[in-house]
Structures are given as C-alpha cells and as structure tokens.
Amino acid sequence: MSSLEIWATIVGLTAVTVGTRSFFLVLGDHVPLPERVQHALRYAPACALVALIAPEVLMVKGGGLVAWNDPKLIAAAVAVGAMLATRSMLATMAIGMAAFTALRLWG
Amino acid sequence: MPQLVFGRDAAVARTRRAAFRDGLRAVLPATVATGPWGLVTGVAMVKVGLTPWEALGMTLLVFAGSAQLAALPLIAASAPVWVILLAATVVNLRFVIFSAGLYPYFKRFPLPKRLLLGYLTSDVGFAISLQRWTAQERNDPAAARGSTEQVWFFLGIAAGNWLAWQSMSIVGIFVGAQVPGSWGLDYAAILALVALTVPMVASRPALVGAATSGVVAVAAAGFPLKLGLVAAVLAGIAAAMAADIAGERLRGRA
Numbered sequence: 001m002s003s004l005e006i007w008a009t010i011v012g013l014t015a016v017t018v019g020t021r022s023f024f025l026v027l028g029d030h031v032p033l034p035e036r037v038q039h040a041l042r043y044a045p046a047c048a049l050v051a052l053i054a055p056e057v058l059m060v061k062g063g064g065l066v067a068w069n070d071p072k073l074i075a076a077a078v079a080v081g082a083m084l085a086t087r088s089m090l091a092t093m094a095i096g097m098a099a100f101t102a103l104r105l106w107g
Numbered sequence: 108m109p110q111l112v113f114g115r116d117a118a119v120a121r122t123r124r125a126a127f128r129d130g131l132r133a134v135l136p137a138t139v140a141t142g143p144w145g146l147v148t149g150v151a152m153v154k155v156g157l158t159p160w161e162a163l164g165m166t167l168l169v170f171a172g173s174a175q176l177a178a179l180p181l182i183a184a185s186a187p188v189w190v191i192l193l194a195a196t197v198v199n200l201r202f203v204i205f206s207a208g209l210y211p212y213f214k215r216f217p218l219p220k221r222l223l224l225g226y227l228t229s230d231v232g233f234a235i236s237l238q239r240w241t242a243q244e245r246n247d248p249a250a251a252r253g254s255t256e257q258v259w260f261f262l263g264i265a266a267g268n269w270l271a272w273q274s275m276s277i278v279g280i281f282v283g284a285q286v287p288g289s290w291g292l293d294y295a296a297i298l299a300l301v302a303l304t305v306p307m308v309a310s311r312p313a314l315v316g317a318a319t320s321g322v323v324a325v326a327a328a329g330f331p332l333k334l335g336l337v338a339a340v341l342a343g344i345a346a347a348m349a350a351d352i353a354g355e356r357l358r359g360r361a
Contacts, residue, residue, distance in 0.1 A: 001185050006161050012192045013169040013178060020199035021206060022225020026218065028210035039351075040344050041208040042241055045234035046307035047320035047343030048201050049300050051336050052230075054321035055328045056297045063329060072294065079298045083305040089136035092305075096298035 071107055075100035119255065126256040130263020133239070137231040138271035140299030145272040148172050149279020155179045159280055166276040170226070170269070174198050200337050205233040212240065212253040212261075224258075227265035229272075231303070236261050238307060311354060316347025 001009070024031070057076045060066050066073050079096030086092060113120035113127070145166075152162040152175070169175055174195040181191045205228055213224050240257055243250060308314045320343025327335030 001182055003158075003161070005188060006157065006182065007164070009178065009182060009188050009191055010161070010165045010168055012188060013165070013171070013174060013195050016192055016195045016199060017169055017171045017174060017202075018222060018226050020196060021202040021228045022222050023203040024206040024210045025213050025221040025225045028207070028214055033207055033210065037207070038211070040348050041204065042237070043313055043316045043344050043347035044201075044204050044208060044340060045230075045237060046304055046313050046317045047340045047347070048204075048230060048336075049234065049304045049307070050317040050321045051324040051339035051343065053297055053300050053304065054324045054339075055335075057301075058321075058325050059328060065325075072297075075294070075298065076301055079301045080305055083302045087306075089299065089302040090139070092302040093136075093139055093295060093298050096301070097295055100294055100298070 069107070071100050071103035074103055074107075122255050123259045126259035127263035127266070130260040130265075131267045132263075133235050133260070134231065134264040134267040134271075137235070137299060137303060138267060139295060140297075140303070141229075141231065141268055141271045142275040143295055144172050145275035146279040146282075148175055149276040149281075150283055151176060151179055151279075153280055153283045155183045157182070162280045163277065166273060166280070170272070171195070171199060172272070197334060197337065201230075201340055202228060204340065205230075208237055209233065212236075212257055215253055224261070227262070227269065229265070229268050232261065232264040232268055234303060234307070235264055312347040312350040315350040316343040319343045319346035 024033070053076075057072050058065055060070075075096050078099040079092050082095040083089070083092040086095075109120070109124070113123045149162065149166065152165060153159065157165065165175060177194050177198045178191050181194060202225075206225055209224070209228065213221055216224065236257075239260065240252070243257075244252075304317065308317045320339045323342040324335055324339035327338045329335070330338065
C-alpha cells in the first residue's frame with residue numbers, strides 16, 4: 001500500500017470508530033429504545049467479555065479445542081477460583097499468571 | 108489547570124474530581140489487561156510494515172485495538188480501503204450495542220460532547236460503568252441517569268484506559284519485536300478479562316447468557332471478519348433474556 005492509502009485507511013478507521021461507538025448516542029433521539037431492549041443490554045457486557053475470552057482459553061492457534069490439561073485452561077479455572085475467593089483483580093492476575101507460568105515450565 | 112479541567116465552581120469541581128478519581132481507581136486493575144494489548148498492537152503495527160509515524164498516527168487517532176488488529180493483515184495484503192473499513196466496522200459492531208446502553212446516561216449532552224464520549228468508550232469502560240450505574244439504580248431507583256458523578260466516573264475510566272493503551276502501544280511501536288513471546292505476557296490480558304467477568308455473572312440469567320456466548324464464540328470462531336464475536340454476543344443476550352423470562356414464570360407460579 002502507498003503511504004497515501006495507509007493514511008486514508010487510518011482516517012477511515014478513525015471515522016468508523018467514532019461512528020460505531022457513538023451510533024446510538026447520536027441517533028438515540030430518533031430511534032426510541034424499548035425498555036425490553038435496555039434490559040437485555042444489561043447482559044451485553046458479560047456476554048461480550050466471555051465471547052472474547054472463550055476462544056482464547058479453549059482453542060489452540062489455527063482452530064480445534066485445547067486438551068483438558070492445557071496450561072491456559074487450568075490457569076483460567078484457577079483465576080475464576082481466585083476471583084471468587086479474593087474478589088481482588090490484581091490478586092487474581094498474580095495467582096493466575098503464577099499458575100500459568102508454573103504449568104508451562106514444569107507441567 | 109485543574110480549573111480548566113474540572114470547572115470554576117468549587118462545589119461542582121469537587122464532585123467532578125472525586126468521581127474522576129473513582130473512575131481512575133476502578134480502571135487501574137483493568138489497565139493490566141489494556142497495557143499488554145496495547146503493547147501487542149504496537150508491535151503488530153510495525154511488523155506489518157507501517158512506518159513508526161504511520162503506526163503512531165494509527166494508535167493515536169483510531170484508538171481501537173481489535174479494529175486495528177483486524178485491519179493489519181488486510182493492510183499487509185494490500186486489500187482495498189473499503190474492505191478494510193468494512194471489516195473494522197463489523198469488529199466494532201459491539202460498540203453500537205454499547206452506545207445504546209450508554210445513551211440514557213449521555214443524552215443530555217450536545218452532539219460534539221456525545222461524539223467525544225462515544226469515541227472514548229472502551230469494552231472495559233462500558234462494562235465497569237454500566238455495572239456500577241445499574242447497581243446504583245437498584246439501590247435508588249428514583250436517581251436520575253447521567254449525573255455529574257456518573258459522567259465524570261466514566262471520564263476517569265476513559266482517561267486511565269487511554270493513557271495505559273497509548274503509552275504501552277507507543278512502547279510497542281518502538282521496542283517492536285524485541286519483546287520475546289515466551290514471556291506469555293499476552294495471557295495476562297485474558298486472565299484480567301476473566302477476573303472482570305466473574306462478578307458480572309452473579310445471577311442465573313447472566314450465567315446462562317455468558318455460557319451461551321462462550322459456546323457460540325468457540326463454535327463460530329472460524330467465521331470471517333470476526334462475525335463470530337457478534338453472533339456470540341447476540342446469542343448470549345437472547346439466552347439470558349430467555350432465562351430471565353423463564354425464571355419470572357417459575358416465581359410467578361410458586
């Protein structure tokens with residue numbers, strides 16, 4: 001790609017980002033949002049996060065499921081347990097990464 | 108300088124500053140996820156062949172990790188600009204859903220400020236803010252949406268997130284490929300997301316929705332243009348709503 005095309009892409013991507021992120025902030029006045037939809041949106045954040053996480057934890061690069069004893073899978077399970085026990089994000093990360101590193105080096 | 112940011116009215120400025128600080132504090136743990144992502148994206152931009160200036164321009168202007176990462180292989184393949192923009196739009200579709208969730212809180216602002224608030228919306232910022240605001244509404248159903256406190260909390264999150272993302276992304280651009288993949292730093296990002304998700308699935312409908320979303324995301328991982336992500340979010344929301352309605356019926360009968 002030429003430098004001009006790359007800069008056009010960058011400007012275009014900026015417009016796409018502003019457009020999608022403020023879509024209903026701009027159109028909300030003209031597109032009424034039913035209470036039911038607003039209620040449904042409460043579940044959106046957790047669903048979006050799990051949709052980002054699940055393929056990373058459960059799949060190997062290039063497709064296919066990981067083995068039951070994969071360090072990523074076990075570390076994620078340890079992290080869930082740590083979060084339930086400590087309610088601290090940083091403690092969860094520390095315990096999870098310690099498990100991940102230990103399993104990769106000696107697992 | 109503080110006057111410039113928080114305004115001249117002392118009482119209002121105090122509220123704004125306290126809420127801004129709360130936001131910064133709330134986003135701090137999540138920057139552990141944002142930072143490595145920024146680093147990886149910074150490295151990836153340079154590896155694809157962007158000059159440092161182009162990479163800097165991209166991170167400072169676009170400010171959208173997943174859209175940037177989606178665009179890079181297409182840039183490397185010299186795809187037409189419109190194809191790249193379409194792919195980025197689809198990857199960003201979740202933000203359209205987020206904007207609908209944020210609308211009740213930001214609708215009192217004029218258009219330019221709404222565009223700015225939209226631009227500053229991140230996955231993490233949306234999740235933390237809406238989580239806190241809906242909890243506030245459960246405690247006080249009569250509270251008005253979009254209070255000064257709520258908006259400045261959001262801005263505090265946005266500021267912390269922006270700084271963490273940009274600084275690490277710029278480090279990534281200049282340190283480039285010298286970060287060894289063997290550090291496993293990228294997995295810290297995923298574990299941070301796990302920690303962020305656990306408190307959000309405290310109710311049965313949320314758990315059903317999250318599980319459904321995860322299964323669909325894995326099953327649809329091969330979909331082109333990251334459409335699997337959109338399918339997963341939609342399926343998850345639908346399942347959560349179904350569980351919600353089923354739960355209401357059961358309670359009604361009991």
